[in-house]
Each structure stands twice: as C-alpha cells, then as structure tokens.
Amino acid sequence: MSCKKWEESIYLYHELTADERKQVDVHLQQCAECRILFKSAQRMQRVMHQASGNSAPVKDPVLLTNRIMKAIPSASSNGKITPGITFLMDSLFTRYALGAVSLLLIFFFVNEQQKKMEVPGQMEVLSESKTSVPLNTKAFMEVIKQERMKPEETSLYLCIKSNQCDFGIVKNYKQRKNHENI
Amino acid sequence: MPDLSSHEIIIKAMAGDVAAFRKVVEQHQSFAYAVAFRFTGHEEEAEDIVQEAFVRLWKNLKTYRQEVKLTTWLYRIIANLCLDFLKSRRGKEKRNREDLSKGYVIADHSTPEHEYQQTELMIAIHLAAEELTPKQKAVFILRDLEGLSVEEVTGILSMTAGNVKSNLFHARQKMADKLKSFYQTTDKTFVS
Numbered sequence: 001m002s003c004k005k006w007e008e009s010i011y012l013y014h015e016l017t018a019d020e021r022k023q024v025d026v027h028l029q030q031c032a033e034c035r036i037l038f039k040s041a042q043r044m045q046r047v048m049h050q051a052s053g054n055s056a057p058v059k060d061p062v063l064l065t066n067r068i069m070k071a072i073p074s075a076s077s078n079g080k081i082t083p084g085i086t087f088l089m090d091s092l093f094t095r096y097a098l099g100a101v102s103l104l105l106i107f108f109f110v111n112e113q114q115k116k117m118e119v120p121g122q123m124e125v126l127s128e129s130k131t132s133v134p135l136n137t138k139a140f141m142e143v144i145k146q147e148r149m150k151p152e153e154t155s156l157y158l159c160i161k162s163n164q165c166d167f168g169i170v171k172n173y174k175q176r177k178n179h180e181n182i
Numbered sequence: 183m184p185d186l187s188s189h190e191i192i193i194k195a196m197a198g199d200v201a202a203f204r205k206v207v208e209q210h211q212s213f214a215y216a217v218a219f220r221f222t223g224h225e226e227e228a229e230d231i232v233q234e235a236f237v238r239l240w241k242n243l244k245t246y247r248q249e250v251k252l253t254t255w256l257y258r259i260i261a262n263l264c265l266d267f268l269k270s271r272r273g274k275e276k277r278n279r280e281d282l283s284k285g286y287v288i289a290d291h292s293t294p295e296h297e298y299q300q301t302e303l304m305i306a307i308h309l310a311a312e313e314l315t316p317k318q319k320a321v322f323i324l325r326d327l328e329g330l331s332v333e334e335v336t337g338i339l340s341m342t343a344g345n346v347k348s349n350l351f352h353a354r355q356k357m358a359d360k361l362k363s364f365y366q367t368t369d370k371t372f373v374s
Contacts, residue, residue, distance in 0.1 A: 012350060012351055048307075050303075055286070056219035056220070057216070058215045064229060065204065065207050067229070067233055068207050071237050072200075
C-alpha cells in the first residue's frame with residue numbers, strides 16, 4: 001500500500017503537532033483510500049470516548065476500605081520509629097553507605113588477622129613447638145603399662161558385692177541377715 | 183475528622199495519621215478500582231490490585247512529592263501492578279462475558295436498548311484489548327479510555343513519548359480491526 005507511511009499519522013492524528021496535522025490534511029484531500037481510513041479511525045476514537053464514560057464501580061466501598069485499612073501495617077509500627085528506619089533503608093545512599101561500612105569492617109578484620117600472623121616471635125614459637133615434640137612411643141607405652149599394673153581401687157559397691165567389707169552398717173546388716181537365716 | 187481539604191488530609195496521612203489515610207482511601211478507591219477493572223476485567227483481581235496499591239501508597243507516603251498529583255502517583259502504582267498482573271499466568275486467562283457485563287455500569291442508560299448496546303461495546307472492547315501486548319493495553323487504557331495526555335502516560339509508564347505513540351498506534355490499529363469485525367458479525371452500528 002502506497003499510503004502505508006500515512007497510516008500511523010492517521011491513527012495518531014490527535015497526538016500530532018499542528019504542522020503535522022496540516023500535512024495529513026493535505027494528503028487526505030488527495031487520497032480517497034486514506035480518507036476512508038481516517039473516517040474509520042475517527043469513528044473509533046468517538047466510540048472509545050463514549051466507552052470511557054462507562055466505568056466499573058466498587059461493589060461494596062465500605063468493605064473494600066476496611067479491607068485496605070486492615071492490610072496496611074499497623075498504626076503503632078507506622079507511628080514514629082519504624083517509618084523512619086524504613087525510610088532510611090529505602091534510601092539508596094543508606095544502602096550504599098552500609099555496604100561500604102561492611103566492606104571496611106571485613107577489610108580491617110582480615111588485615112588484623114594478617115598482622116597477627118606476621119609477628120615474627122609468635123611464628124617461631126609456633127613452628128618450634130610443632131617440630132620439637134618427638135613422638136616417644138617407648139616412654140608412652142611404659143606409662144600405660146604402669147597404669148595397668150596398679151591395683152584396682154575398691155569401691156563401696158564392689159566391697160558389698162564381694163562380701164569383703166567388714167565395718168559399720170555393713171557388718172550389722174550381715175549379722176542381721178545371718179540371724180534371719182538361722 | 184473535621185472537614186479538611188484533600189491537601190491537608192494528605193499532609194496528615196504523610197505524618198502517619200491512619201484516620202487521614204482512611205479518608206484518602208475513601209476518596210480515591212473508586213477511581214483506582216475503575217482503572218484496575220479496565221485492565222483485569224475481573225472484580226476480585228481488581229480489588230486485590232487496589233488493596234496492594236494503597237498498601238504501597240501508605241508505605242511510601244513519606245517520599246510523596248506534593249508537586250505531583252496524588253492521582254498520578256496512584257495511576258503509576260496501579261499501572262505497574264496491572265502490568266505485572268497482565269504478564270502473569272492469571273492475567274493471560276481469557277475473561278468471561280458474564281464477569282465483564284456485571285462489572286460495568288453504563289453512564290447513559292436512556293433506553294434499555296442503548297444500555298444493552300453499550301454493555302456489549304464494553305465487552306467487545308475488553309475482549310479485543312486481550313489481543314494487545316501488556317504495554318499496548320496499558321497505553322490504550324490510559325490514553326483512550328482514561329483520557330490522559332501523552333505526557334501523563336509517559337510519566338505513569340516511565341516510557342518515552344515515541345514509545346507511547348508507537349504502542350498507541352499498534353493498539354488502535356489492532357482494536358480497529360477487532361471491533362470492526364465484531365460490529366460486522368453482530369450487525370450493529372457504531373454511534374455516528
């Protein structure tokens with residue numbers, strides 16, 4: 001279609017500048033096909049304008065208002081402090097500033113750790129202590145052997161169980177038992 | 183609450199006054215709902231969007247610049263929510279005629295026939311608009327149905343004037359095609 005380039009201007013006639021409109025008007029006087037399209041587009045615009053008067057009303061305005069008011073964050077949290085914090089956190093500057101502070105803290109922490117590692121005396125002690133401990137298995141086994149050779153410590157429970165205890169309450173209990181058996 | 187101007191109510195609401203914010207809601211919810219319904223064509227979806235829009239408005243009221251009209255700001259919030267909705271799976275579902283016919287109230291109900299014709303027109307516009315891309319639909323609704331200027335639409339949708347015009351052209355072209363066929367098949371005539 002040779003008039004394709006005019007199509008957009010015809011549909012956007014009311015969005016054109018005065019000069020652009022004049023150009024379209026001149027073309028419309030010469031082109032019957034575009035005149036038909038123009039009429040159709042204008043009719044459409046009138047229909048849309050008419051349709052814009054019809055709107056959808058809220059079924060129950062009070063109910064919708066109550067629903068909205070229930071959904072908003074409570075008045076107490078919105079009063080003084082929280083919105084201030086929220087407002088601060090919403091600010092891009094605050095976010096970047098907090099990010100920068102976090103990065104600085106991480107940097108200082110890493111730096112401190114590196115400094116500690118770099119103290120020469122400490123490093124030597126650490127390395128010495130690592131290398132100078134000999135693993136003397138013989139001496140170690142000797143200690144274990146001695147531990148095993150030690151006589152077992154007697155507990156009150158074992159003493160009663162083996163009937164070897166002969167003192168105080170235990171002695172009285174034994175005597176009473178013997179008496180009962182007789 | 184005593185009779186206060188809209189400006190004073192907004193100032194109070196900005197200070198965290200819940201009663202004042204309730205007034206703001208009462209004053210603007212019908213307009214917000216009408217816009218949301220044009221996008222969604224569904225009562226419940228429109229109410230959900232309106233609710234979310236006012237929650238966002240409340241949360242961001244502190245940052246409100248008074249040189250901008252509150253309605254423009256609300257338009258922006260609603261349009262963004264509606265665009266998200268149109269891109270979602272639910273937003274792509276076809277609307278049924280019953281929902282649409284129940285939703286609209288015809289301004290000029292001089293005769294039952296005229297009222298019926300207008301209801302049919304609204305349904306036809308809505309169904310035709312379902313063929314548009316979300317951006318085309320947003321531009322078409324704001325410019326042709328809400329009657330906003332191109333400058334206002336660019337501000338609301340954060341688009342360039344060229345982008346708005348391009349989307350508007352394609353939207354009008356598609357709508358003309360769809361509505362032409364609708365009126366041919368149902369043998370009705372547009373009002374002249």
